[in-house]
Amino acid sequence: MSRLTALDPEEATGKTKELFEILQREMGMIPNMMRVLGNSSATLNAYMCFNEGMSHSTLTxxxxxxxxxxxxxxxxxxxxxxxxxxxxxxxxxxxxxxxxxxxxxxxxxxxxxxxxxxxxxxxxxxxxxxxxxxxxxxxxxxxxxxxxxxxxxxxxxxxxxxxxxxVTDIDFPKLAPIINNDSLNFK
Missing domain, CATH: 1.20.1290.10 (AhpD-like)
Incomplete structure (x- = not known):
């Protein structure tokens, strides 16, 4: 069970509502991850700006x-x-x-x-x-x-x-965790 509420888009107001409307248009849905971030419109906005910025990076x-x-x-x-x-x-x-x-x-x-x-x-x-x-x-x-x-x-x-x-509720197909006992060291 999630420890922080995933906001209901129908109950969102102000900047969060505006951002949810953008997400709905662009994604066709508002995933729980965005709904949790929506508890802080500043954080949701920061995430969306950072993510958009990275789409213009040198990385594919x-x-x-x-x-x-x-x-x-x-x-x-x-x-x-x-x-x-x-x-x-x-x-x-x-x-x-x-x-x-x-x-x-x-x-x-x-x-x-x-x-x-x-x-x-x-x-x-x-x-x-x-x-x-x-x-x-x-x-x-x-x-x-x-x-x-x-x-x-x-x-x-x-x-x-x-x-x-x-502890965000997963709204994508769930995967079994991969336990990686490999060293994180770069070799």
Missing amino acids: STLRELIALTVANANGCDYGNAAHSFVAGEIGLNAPTTDDARHGIHSDVKITAALRFAKEVLSKRGAVSDETIQHVKAAGYTQGEIIDIIAQIALSIFTNYIYVAA
Whole structure:
């Protein structure tokens, strides 16, 4: 049971109502995650602006979803795992690819480097080593792309922490949690 209320869109007022109307138009629904964020119109607005901004980043939508999956799993966010697996499927990624991303791996070496970098950023709270930065650069990522990867990680942490603390009811197909005992260290 959710510890924070997912607002009923019919009862929303003010800025939250305006934002819900935008979400309804754009998504055709208002997921529970947005309804929980709607308890603070400032936070919902910040999320929507951050998410929109990242859609213009140097990262593809595929890589953004894969990073979100890696981060959600590392954070133990069942809602994020379910939501991003659903979105990944909507953009054409298959279940084995999304499951691999939850572990921080991919069949493409460059994408794996980004996902492993994400895990390292999480485990070190951003204080990654020179070697880690050199490794992600050697995989072919520019400085701008590295900044965008870190920003995507931050966006995912932002939402994951809210959904975990709120115990947000999952309104996407549920997934069994993946327990990843692998070291978060970047190697």
